[in-house]
Amino acid sequence: MAKQQKKQQVVKNQQGQGLLIEEVLDDNLLPDATEIEKLHRIDNNILEWLKQTAEKEQEFRHQAFAKKLKIAEDTERGIRQISKLGIIFSFIIVVLGMFFSGFLIYIGQTVIGTIFAGGIILSIVSAFLRKVNAK
Numbered sequence: 001m002a003k004q005q006k007k008q009q010v011v012k013n014q015q016g017q018g019l020l021i022e023e024v025l026d027d028n029l030l031p032d033a034t035e036i037e038k039l040h041r042i043d044n045n046i047l048e049w050l051k052q053t054a055e056k057e058q059e060f061r062h063q064a065f066a067k068k069l070k071i072a073e074d075t076e077r078g079i080r081q082i083s084k085l086g087i088i089f090s091f092i093i094v095v096l097g098m099f100f101s102g103f104l105i106y107i108g109q110t111v112i113g114t115i116f117a118g119g120i121i122l123s124i125v126s127a128f129l130r131k132v133n134a135k
Contacts, residue, residue, distance in 0.1 A: 030054050086131075090124050 030036070030050055039046045097120035104113030 090127065094120060094124055 031039070036047070036050065039050075043049075098117060101113040101117035101120070104110075104116060106113075
């Protein structure tokens with residue numbers, strides 16, 4: 001249908017240290033006016049066909065954009081759910097570990113119970129810090 005114009009440009013950044021290659025695509029739904037005029041001389045119904053085709057193509061682009069947006073939203077929702085599950089399970093592990101270390105201290109294993117509780121706290125804190133630093 002319409003011609004796609006492609007423009008590439010190499011630009012230095014403000015510090016003059018790197019290069020940025022910028023590519024601009026100009027994809028028109030309809031051909032330019034001179035081309036439409038030439039096509040109209042060949043076929044009088046070409047304008048109607050061009051309009052219908054442009055409308056179909058635009059509708060397709062809107063549908064494709066909506067699908068991409070839905071995929072992005074679903075991905076983001078999944079990431080949030082995984083984060084929530086991670087927090088819930090780490091809380092459960094900490095609570096159970098604290099109960100177990102309290103039980104160890106209760107039965108007289110003070111050193112082992114204290115080391116076990118400290119190890120659990122350190123591992124959970126380091127896991128959260130790694131997650132925060134990764135972002």
